[in-house]
Amino acid sequence: MGMTSRQFDTLRDLIYKSLGLFFEDAKIDFMDKRVEKRMAALGMNRAEDYVFHLRFLDADGREMQALANLVTTNETYMFREFEQLQAFADHCLPEAIERREKSGLRRLRIWSAGCSSGEEAYSLAVILREVMHDVDDWDIRIYATDIDNERLEMARRGIYGPYAVREVPDAYAAGHLIPAGLESWRIHPDTAKLVEVRHMNLMDRAATRTMRDMDFVFCRNVLIYFDDTSRKSVVDQFYSCLSPGGFLYLGHSESVSRISTAFKIRRLGPHLVYCKEA
Numbered sequence: 211m212g213m214t215s216r217q218f219d220t221l222r223d224l225i226y227k228s229l230g231l232f233f234e235d236a237k238i239d240f241m242d243k244r245v246e247k248r249m250a251a252l253g254m255n256r257a258e259d260y261v262f263h264l265r266f267l268d269a270d271g272r273e274m275q276a277l278a279n280l281v282t283t284n285e286t287y288m289f290r291e292f293e294q295l296q297a298f299a300d301h302c303l304p305e306a307i308e309r310r311e312k313s314g315l316r317r318l319r320i321w322s323a324g325c326s327s328g329e330e331a332y333s334l335a336v337i338l339r340e341v342m343h344d345v346d347d348w349d350i351r352i353y354a355t356d357i358d359n360e361r362l363e364m365a366r367r368g369i370y371g372p373y374a375v376r377e378v379p380d381a382y383a384a385g386h387l388i389p390a391g392l393e394s395w396r397i398h399p400d401t402a403k404l405v406e407v408r409h410m411n412l413m414d415r416a417a418t419r420t421m422r423d424m425d426f427v428f429c430r431n432v433l434i435y436f437d438d439t440s441r442k443s444v445v446d447q448f449y450s451c452l453s454p455g456g457f458l459y460l461g462h463s464e465s466v467s468r469i470s471t472a473f474k475i476r477r478l479g480p481h482l483v484y485c486k487e488a
């Protein structure tokens with residue numbers, strides 16, 4: 211198709227304002243291919259018609275949603291960044307349990323923000339069931355949210371192929387993954403019931419404000435696609451969503467120290483975790 215650099219600039223601005231994702235100039239061919247798919251779906255021949263449609267005729271955001279499904283990077287698998295999850299299980303989770311026990315409220319809230327097809331949220335559910343032997347006596351919710359509604363459908367189904375489950379330790383696989391046909395596994399219903407899947411745009415303040423009193427926010431491998439301004443706005447929201455003593459986990463290549471000084475940094479082995487002081 212070959213969109214012009216001006217059309218690319220307009221699209222990039224619209225996507226940035228709506229989703230917080232920033233696409234560099236070198237991404238023009240990537241964008242071109244995604245837009246081509248959307249134009250075919252809409253029966254359009256000219257890129258300028260598509261840009262016009264997205265800019266002026268998309269009041270309900272339906273086309274931006276369809277484009278978001280195509281331009282987001284959804285790579286994920288269960289037990290990704292295993293050591294970080296181990297540090298969560300060994301240090302921060304017991305601390306949160308103790309804090310909640312002391313307050314007399316057996317309640318834990320965890321948010322997997324940018325969960326893609328749900329593998330991160332279900333990994334956390336497996337850990338909770340393994341670490342907390344009285345887990346059924348607690349009020350627990352793991353919110354799995356993302357902008358991509360096709361990935362969220364996969365998260366709701368909770369059925370995964372070999373790539374997604376390859377890092378699940380054997381000791382956990384037996385109790386939490388049920389064979390569901392050729393080369394696929396379903397998350398055990400007792401584990402899956404801890405997870406609630408919701409559509410949420412991290413740039414939508416009205417929506418993120420509803421996430422209150424979180425013990426943990428996991429937002430791993432999401433903010434790398436944002437620029438500093440949108441990253442800061444999302445991290446500030448996370449700070450408000452966390453309860454005092456709550457923790458924010460980012461991917462191992464990500465850091466908030468440049469954009470926020472509100473969190474106290476804790477080093478757990480090779481990983482950093484960001485803590486809202488109690």
Ligand SMILES: C[S@@+](CC[C@H](N)C(=O)[O-])C[C@H]1O[C@@H](n2cnc3c(N)ncnc32)[C@H](O)[C@@H]1O
Pocket residue numbers: 228229230231282283284285286287290323324325326327330355356357358361410411412413429430431432435461
């Ligand atoms: C690479 S995946 C990370 C999945 C998982 N957290 C992990 O570490 O394996 C990034 C996810 O962020 C989501 N995302 C990007 N921008 C978003 C936004 N503005 N609101 C919500 N989710 C967003 C994408 O749809 C994608 O599924």
